[in-house]
Amino acid sequence: MSDAIYDLVIIGGGPAGYVAAIRAGQLGKKVAVIEMERAGGTCLNWGCIPTKALLKSAELYRSFQKADAYGLSATGVSFDFAKVVERSRGVAATMAKGVEFLFKKNKVDYFVGKGSVVMAGMVEVTAGEHKGKFFKTKNILLCTGQKPKQLPGLPADGVRVMTSREALAAKAPPKSIAIIGAGAIGVEFAYFFNAFGSKVTLIEMLPQVLPVEDEEVAKVLERSFTKQGIAIHTGTKCENIRSGATSVKLDLVKDGTKTELEVETILVAIGITANLEGLVSPKVKLELDRGFVKVDATYQTSTPGIYAAGDIQGPPWLAHVASFRAVQAVEGMFGHAKPKLVGNFPGCTYCQPQVASTGLTEKQAKEKKLDYKVGKFPFTAVGKAVAAGDTEGFVKVIADAKTGEILGVHIIGNEATELIAEYGLAMSLEATIDEIHDSIHAHPTLSEALGEAALATHGKAIHI
Amino acid sequence: MSDAIYDLVIIGGGPAGYVAAIRAGQLGKKVAVIEMERAGGTCLNWGCIPTKALLKSAELYRSFQKADAYGLSATGVSFDFAKVVERSRGVAATMAKGVEFLFKKNKVDYFVGKGSVVMAGMVEVTAGEHKGKFFKTKNILLCTGQKPKQLPGLPADGVRVMTSREALAAKAPPKSIAIIGAGAIGVEFAYFFNAFGSKVTLIEMLPQVLPVEDEEVAKVLERSFTKQGIAIHTGTKCENIRSGATSVKLDLVKDGTKTELEVETILVAIGITANLEGLVSPKVKLELDRGFVKVDATYQTSTPGIYAAGDIQGPPWLAHVASFRAVQAVEGMFGHAKPKLVGNFPGCTYCQPQVASTGLTEKQAKEKKLDYKVGKFPFTAVGKAVAAGDTEGFVKVIADAKTGEILGVHIIGNEATELIAEYGLAMSLEATIDEIHDSIHAHPTLSEALGEAALATHGKAIHI
Numbered sequence: 001m002s003d004a005i006y007d008l009v010i011i012g013g014g015p016a017g018y019v020a021a022i023r024a025g026q027l028g029k030k031v032a033v034i035e036m037e038r039a040g041g042t043c044l045n046w047g048c049i050p051t052k053a054l055l056k057s058a059e060l061y062r063s064f065q066k067a068d069a070y071g072l073s074a075t076g077v078s079f080d081f082a083k084v085v086e087r088s089r090g091v092a093a094t095m096a097k098g099v100e101f102l103f104k105k106n107k108v109d110y111f112v113g114k115g116s117v118v119m120a121g122m123v124e125v126t127a128g129e130h131k132g133k134f135f136k137t138k139n140i141l142l143c144t145g146q147k148p149k150q151l152p153g154l155p156a157d158g159v160r161v162m163t164s165r166e167a168l169a170a171k172a173p174p175k176s177i178a179i180i181g182a183g184a185i186g187v188e189f190a191y192f193f194n195a196f197g198s199k200v201t202l203i204e205m206l207p208q209v210l211p212v213e214d215e216e217v218a219k220v221l222e223r224s225f226t227k228q229g230i231a232i233h234t235g236t237k238c239e240n241i242r243s244g245a246t247s248v249k250l251d252l253v254k255d256g257t258k259t260e261l262e263v264e265t266i267l268v269a270i271g272i273t274a275n276l277e278g279l280v281s282p283k284v285k286l287e288l289d290r291g292f293v294k295v296d297a298t299y300q301t302s303t304p305g306i307y308a309a310g311d312i313q314g315p316p317w318l319a320h321v322a323s324f325r326a327v328q329a330v331e332g333m334f335g336h337a338k339p340k341l342v343g344n345f346p347g348c349t350y351c352q353p354q355v356a357s358t359g360l361t362e363k364q365a366k367e368k369k370l371d372y373k374v375g376k377f378p379f380t381a382v383g384k385a386v387a388a389g390d391t392e393g394f395v396k397v398i399a400d401a402k403t404g405e406i407l408g409v410h411i412i413g414n415e416a417t418e419l420i421a422e423y424g425l426a427m428s429l430e431a432t433i434d435e436i437h438d439s440i441h442a443h444p445t446l447s448e449a450l451g452e453a454a455l456a457t458h459g460k461a462i463h464i
Numbered sequence: 465m466s467d468a469i470y471d472l473v474i475i476g477g478g479p480a481g482y483v484a485a486i487r488a489g490q491l492g493k494k495v496a497v498i499e500m501e502r503a504g505g506t507c508l509n510w511g512c513i514p515t516k517a518l519l520k521s522a523e524l525y526r527s528f529q530k531a532d533a534y535g536l537s538a539t540g541v542s543f544d545f546a547k548v549v550e551r552s553r554g555v556a557a558t559m560a561k562g563v564e565f566l567f568k569k570n571k572v573d574y575f576v577g578k579g580s581v582v583m584a585g586m587v588e589v590t591a592g593e594h595k596g597k598f599f600k601t602k603n604i605l606l607c608t609g610q611k612p613k614q615l616p617g618l619p620a621d622g623v624r625v626m627t628s629r630e631a632l633a634a635k636a637p638p639k640s641i642a643i644i645g646a647g648a649i650g651v652e653f654a655y656f657f658n659a660f661g662s663k664v665t666l667i668e669m670l671p672q673v674l675p676v677e678d679e680e681v682a683k684v685l686e687r688s689f690t691k692q693g694i695a696i697h698t699g700t701k702c703e704n705i706r707s708g709a710t711s712v713k714l715d716l717v718k719d720g721t722k723t724e725l726e727v728e729t730i731l732v733a734i735g736i737t738a739n740l741e742g743l744v745s746p747k748v749k750l751e752l753d754r755g756f757v758k759v760d761a762t763y764q765t766s767t768p769g770i771y772a773a774g775d776i777q778g779p780p781w782l783a784h785v786a787s788f789r790a791v792q793a794v795e796g797m798f799g800h801a802k803p804k805l806v807g808n809f810p811g812c813t814y815c816q817p818q819v820a821s822t823g824l825t826e827k828q829a830k831e832k833k834l835d836y837k838v839g840k841f842p843f844t845a846v847g848k849a850v851a852a853g854d855t856e857g858f859v860k861v862i863a864d865a866k867t868g869e870i871l872g873v874h875i876i877g878n879e880a881t882e883l884i885a886e887y888g889l890a891m892s893l894e895a896t897i898d899e900i901h902d903s904i905h906a907h908p909t910l911s912e913a914l915g916e917a918a919l920a921t922h923g924k925a926i927h928i
Contacts, residue, residue, distance in 0.1 A: 015907065022926050044847065048908045052851035057534040060527060064538055067528070070521040071547030074528060075540030083535030091851050098845070102927065320907035323926075346906040356906065381562070383508065387516035387555050415882055421903075421911035422885045428903040431893060439885075439892040442810040442820065443479065443784035444512045447885035462486050462787075463566065 006030050006137035008330070009123045011115035011279065014041020015319040016310025017143030018099050020326035025106030027334055032135055033108055034115030034125060039099040042145055043319040045092045046165050051188055053088035054168070055350050058195035062352070069389055079196060081172050088168065117142070117280040120305035126278060139333050142293060142301070142308040143326060144279055146272040146317060151180075151241060154268075160243040162267045164189065173198045174264040178250060180238050182209040184349040186269035187221070191351035194230050201231045201261060203252060208234055210349060214361040214410040216376075216396060221412060224353055224392060241266065274312050289314065298339050299329035307333060321345050344427040348417040353392045356420035359408030359427055362398055371401040375433070375456030377449045379413045381463040384444040390414045395453040397423075397433060404432035404457075415446055422450055433457050470494050470601035472794070473587045475579035475743065478505020479783040480774025481607030482563050484790035489570025491798055496599055497572055498579030498589060503563040506609055507783040509556045510629050515652055517552035518632070519814050522659035526816070533853055543660060545636050552632065581606070581744040584769035590742060603797050606757060606765070606772040607790060608739035610781060615644075615705060615732050624707040626731045628653065637662045638729040642714060644702050646673040648813040650733035651685070655815035658694050665695045665725060667716060672698055674813060678825040678874040680840075680860060685876060688817055688856060705730065738776050753778065762803050763793035771797060785809050808891040812881040817856045820884035823872030823891055826862055835865040839897070839920030841913045843877045845927040848908040854878045859917040861887075861897060868896035868921075879910055886914055897921050 008024050010017045013035030024031045038045050057079070064077045103110045113128030117140055125133040148163035150156060158166040164185050173196040179186045182204035194200045202209065202225065208218035209225070209232060222232055233252055241250040248266045252259045274292050287294040287302035292314035299307045309329040310322035321342055332339030349355040365372045378394045379385040393413025399406050409423040426436055436454035441447045448463075455461040472488050474481045477499030488495045502509050521543070528541045567574045577592030581604055589597040612627035614620060622630040628649050637660040643650045646668035658664045666673065666689070672682035673689070673696060686696050697716055705714040712730050716723045738756050751758045751766035756778035763771045773793040774786035785806055796803030813819040829836045842858045843849040857877025863870050873887040890900055900918035905911045912927075919925045 019926055023924075026924060043907070049847045049851055052848055052908055053853075056852045057536060060531065060534050061536055063524060064528065064531070064536065067524065069551070070524050071545070071549075071551050072521060072525055072528070072541070072543050074538040074542075077536070077538045079536050081535070085535075087533070087535050088851075094850055095847055098927070318907070320904050320912075323907070324904050327926075340902075342904070345904040348906045348909065383513045383559055384516055386558060387513055387552075388520045389517075415879060417906055417909050418879055418882050418911050419885070421883070421905060421909070421914060422889050424905065425886050425889060425895070425900065425903045429893060429895060429899060431889070435893060436889065438804075439889045440784050440788050440806070440809040441885060441888065442812045442881055443507070443782070443787065444516055445812065445881050445885070447882050448784075450885060460490060462483055462791075463562070 006032050006135055008139045008141060009034065009135045009137040010141045010143055011123065012041060012143035012145055013039045014143060014145045014310065014322065015043045016145065016322040016326035017041065019323040020141055020143060020309060020330045021108040022102055022106045023327050023330045025108050027336055029334060031108045032111060033103065034111045034113055034123065036114045036128070038096045039103065039110065040096040044095045044099065046168055048319050049095050050088040050092040050168050052350060053091040054084060054192050055188060057084045057087065058192045059352055062195050081196060085169060114278065116278050117284050117306060119281065119284060120303055140306045141329060142279060142306065142312055143310045144275040145311040146274050148268065149271045149273050151268050154241060154243060156268065160248050160265055162265060164269060167267050175199065176263040177265045177267055178203060178261055178263045179267045179269060181269035181271070183211065183269060187349055187351050189267055189269065190225065190230050194228055201233065201263065203233045203236050203238055205237055206234065210355060212347065213355055213357055214396060215363060217355055217410050217412045220393060221353065221355060272317055297341060298332045299325060316345065316347065318345065318347060344424065346420045346424050348420065350417060353413050354416035355412050356416040357408065357410045358420055358424050359406065360398060361408060361410065365398050365407055370407065372398050372407055373401045373457050374398055375453045377453040377456050377461055377464060379446065379449060382446055382449050384446050385414065387444065388414065395449040397453045397457055399433045399457050404434055405430065406433060419447060419450060422447065470496050470599055472603045472605060473498065473599045473601040474605045474607055475587065476505060476607035476609055477503045478607060478609045478774065478786065479507045480609065480786040480790035481505065483787040484605055484607060484773060484794045485572040486566055486570045487791050487794045488798070489572050491800055493798060495572045496575060497567065498575045498577055498587065500578045500592070502560045503567065503574065504560040508559045508563065510632055512783050513559050514552040514556040514632050516814060517555040518548060518656050519652060521548045521551065522656045523816055526659050545660065549633060578742065580742050581748050581770060583745070583748060584767055604770045605793060606743060606770065606776055607774045608743055609775040610736040610738050612732065613735045613737050618705060618707060620732065624712050624729055626729060628733060631731050639663065640727040641729045641731055642667060642725055642727045643731045643733060645733035645735070647675065647733060651813055651815050653731055653733065654689065654694050658692055665697065665727065667697045667700050667702055669701055670698065674819060676811065677819055677821055678860060679827060681819055681874050681876045684857060685817065685819060736781055761805060762796045763789060780809065780811065782809065782811060808888065810884045810888050812884065814881060817877045818880035819876050820880040821872065821874045822884055822888050823870065824862060825872060825874065829862050829871055834871065836862050836871055837865045837921050838862055839917045841917040841920050841925055841928060843910065843913060846910055846913050848910050849878065851908065852878065859913040861917045861921055863897045863921045868898055869894065870897060883911060883914060886911065
């Protein structure tokens, strides 16, 4: 039993937990992180980061196939899928090592093991090499995040049935794959496997791919994916999924019509579930809300001294939101600053064309009966996009019709995930569309479309 | 002689002139543009746009060479230089056609020819198919821009001696090339020709490449270029340039030491000069300042009714600044809005790694004796950069030590030219560094480095 008394013990070392630990370390606090697997959590080891490495290989592979359009040629373009995956694992390992280094630098004690709250002020390690260790601590922060939901009766086996986790360590691109769920994860893997030659069927129960995104964006993405060779079924349910020795059969049901699909593998991307198993002893009262840990405005759970931050709190399940919440929780618990709640935040999908957005979709603005106007500017009218030979997509700005306040921004196209940053700042500063187009955007850049879309809300865009 | 009376006649159809015309058209004005060559001007036909097309081919060609690192392989990789250049010319032509379409859409009369001001209220076409045509007009806007400076006695011949203009239509990459001047143009062509196999020597009289950029940025670029195989000579003068039948010889003089260099071709990128030849009749008073047209706060020249906007006004010679000035001039002359002067603006260089900045360099902050602090964040610590295998460079923020006001931002690295947009808005809104890092940046994106650099000014960056 450890006698050390910590200021803060954090359970879970993902983008909430590790960032919280570093911030607390910066504040001079004595901090421990207990992480079951590897520093960096899902995001860094089995999510955001390794997928981006895979996608980079996929993009590059696809760009090689278009070499001719750029005056280039290559006679033999091929890929070694094992190397593609190995590189991705290597990137994740590098980043995880980086987090471990940051722990040392910030004097954070790091333990691999399963942490469990005995009571406020006391954490036990219940599995792993430190099993049986107890930590006394002034504060506890729960950051165990989430894991992919599985299909009932069809757990991921890495061969016939995968979640994102198994897909990240695939041995080869399946000849055919059905991806169930067209949220960001489903869409990114659809792009990835299609690029490497899999026959991809993407299935979404809701009426559009990327259901949280603006309808117009989803339409353009559906068109682009279809052109890339991906079969898309929206408004479609999967029923009667049968995993066999060499294939999986499932029924696609749309408007009462049933079609059978047979594929080598299915990828289940139907959502996530909070990692709560064994997290607190039965004596600890931890109020939940729809399966996620309920917190107050200071990120404190229903038990004083126990805080929670990140995906475990519920949506939006985004790494950057998790980190933000975690920093706020820490700054609040040590009286450093009044914790802020999450205001506007960007959401990104890294297929090609990329999708990024912040704020309301047009449908949401309509539902809220807001008096809004829309400015839209296509990348076909942007010099840099034409020069790069990549003109798919647009920037769409939704603004209050009277005040010009920015209500929502939706980008589909090359580098959308970087371009969203300017509007992210604009919305958090409550800037108006006029302030956007009054700011001089460099020529020639894709960011010119940000200014032009703002002008377009007045019907004043220059280049359309 | 035309009897039409225009509200505005614009001489020069580049990013100042054509944007002014469209804006005036939007305001319902009767407008004519007289352009000597092709709509879009230098920027679109012989500058920003076609260079970006060339650079895209160069980047892709270089990425082929790194395929292995991404689990890919490409054999028999080659380029067809004529096709690379042809594509670039095609991109320029597409964009020029686009401007001509916008003229029609906005009811702008467009004449190819050389425009010359007879007096306030009267413009004559002095060359081209419309020669002898006169235009009566309420306002005149001079937007003839600039052209590259030539070496005295060594005009560009497209073989031994090139300016950017000839380089844009080169038939083949020269075996060896000396680029005189390491501003944005020199640096971009150095990257381009080096990528396609030329032996490149880049020569700059001042102590660093990209003399207007921050010293630390220039150092990283010099290191990167040297690694790419470019020979760099800063603080070096070129003397005794002798163009021969098969080569050019020149003396590089540094600290009194002379070295002879022999190359197939030289590219002269030593600055620009305003296009004033025959622009106004001798009777028209046009006050100049160091060779550029002097204007007042309403963009009016020394002769009432004659305005000037864009590069012809003097530095900064940037297309986006030219367009901004032109819109202001038009809105002012028609009483639509009080014309604004150029505040902060971004500057971009599109080699790899890219360079972008806005505001003061650290040296300038020092010279102004400002009480500043610096936050620097490297892309090696950014997950997206690691995932993409492209970790060169950093974001550097210079902020007022007391108020946190952003004084300058300097980025070197992948997509720097897009990333600068957020800080461009921040500076035009006079935002503080705290407002930057309080805005949630999407993970994983390169834009995270923007927030981290802001935190770094407080010593609070998370990932270093």
